[in-house]
Amino acid sequence: MKLQSVDESLIQIDVEAENFEDAVRKSMEPLVAQEYVKPSYVEKILSIYRETGPYIVITTHIALPHADSEAGALKMGIGFTKLKHSVVSGNVANDPVKYLFPLSATDSTKHIQMLSKLAELLGNPSFVEGLDTVTSKEEFIALLTKYEGNEQHDA
Template sequence: MLSDLIDERLVLLNAEASNWEDAVRVSMRPMVDANKITEGYIDAVISGIHELGPYIVITEHVAFPHARPECGALQTAVGMVTLKEPVEFGSEINDPVKFLFPLAATDSNSHIDALRSLVQLLNDEDFFTQLEQAQTPQEVIALVKAKEAAME
């Protein structure tokens, strides 16, 4: 479950970013600080976007920054970040991005399981409204747990 992969240290609310690269770095910084990823992992995410385009922008206003496990994923984890002001990633259909869900997965299976859990959450129409209203990381964790319980 997603709630098993996120903790309060990985939640940032109303973060400030000047562009998409800054947004990726800001969203992933807590994962470095919590020893979930290396600095090189962030660089791999940014390099991937430069090479492949904004493939991490998975739906309207939502980015899912991630790289391959061998790029520096130390533990499987997911973060949740809201931006004070949305930024453009270059995704014609889904820009601007306001929500980032950085992912670190130590193997392909963890990556798939984390994606599956996140997709279920993103399909909940009220989730983003409630996420925007959250004032603390504790409220975000409680929201995720409540949504997961409702899905069971």
């Protein structure tokens, strides 16, 4: 599965968020609306964040909101939210957060495959720099296509 096949309805650009919890909630709204996850899944993410801290801030400026599939994941999906203004998560090494990749995985195997694919992209400084210039859903998909295409020449 390539991330470039992401459902466009899960992509949001220039989202206004008051704080990190609001950013997580807003990044997950399309996944709830499109029935990728139940509202309980979002609440579980926020509950874990409150208990353990910003575990979902995985690298500089990037958060990956997710929880265990049992918390209410209904189908496999990943979205993208670019915030209009960065927010502080409490992860000193990686704040402020500008980009969120909300994830819904129905089992741990698919979860790991999706995380692995995303990690490859996020490990590419040119891809991450490209996120700064994205102003539309189409530009985000084009960015994914460009960098995923460089990794696999059979597509």
